[in-house]
Amino acid sequence: MNLLSRLFGGPDTPGHERIRPEEYTAQYVDTKSPHTLLDVRTADEFRSGYIPGAVNISLQDLPQKLKRVSTKKPVVIYCRSGNRSAHAARLLLQAGYTDIYDLGGIIDWQRQGLPIKR
Numbered sequence: 001m002n003l004l005s006r007l008f009g010g011p012d013t014p015g016h017e018r019i020r021p022e023e024y025t026a027q028y029v030d031t032k033s034p035h036t037l038l039d040v041r042t043a044d045e046f047r048s049g050y051i052p053g054a055v056n057i058s059l060q061d062l063p064q065k066l067k068r069v070s071t072k073k074p075v076v077i078y079c080r081s082g083n084r085s086a087h088a089a090r091l092l093l094q095a096g097y098t099d100i101y102d103l104g105g106i107i108d109w110q111r112q113g114l115p116i117k118r
Contacts, residue, residue: 019101049116078103
């Protein structure tokens with residue numbers, strides 16, 4: 001396991017998997033499968049544009065607001081570039097969440113021409 005995986009979690013962290021935008025869309029959006037899409041950017045970043053259906057809890061506030069995130073359905077996390085989402089995934093795993101997917105950054109989402117809500 002490399003240093004970044006140990007610090008931030010990664011594909012070899014149990015319960016935490018990376019999910020590409022096209023996989024997320026096929027698995028959750030197209031099928032309307034129950035899940036929580038969690039944007040861990042700041043409120044200002046969120047207001048500038050977000051993935052439709054996302055709820056915003058900044059990484060800084062996440063430890064105090066964990067009860068707002070259901071443990072009964074998968075949680076898909078993203079941020080701007082992927083660093084904060086990896087940290088948030090590790091935090092959720094440590095709090096006992098088991099079905100966690102790291103979508104990475106909204107930057108990749110936008111590069112693929114996927115929808116953003118403003």
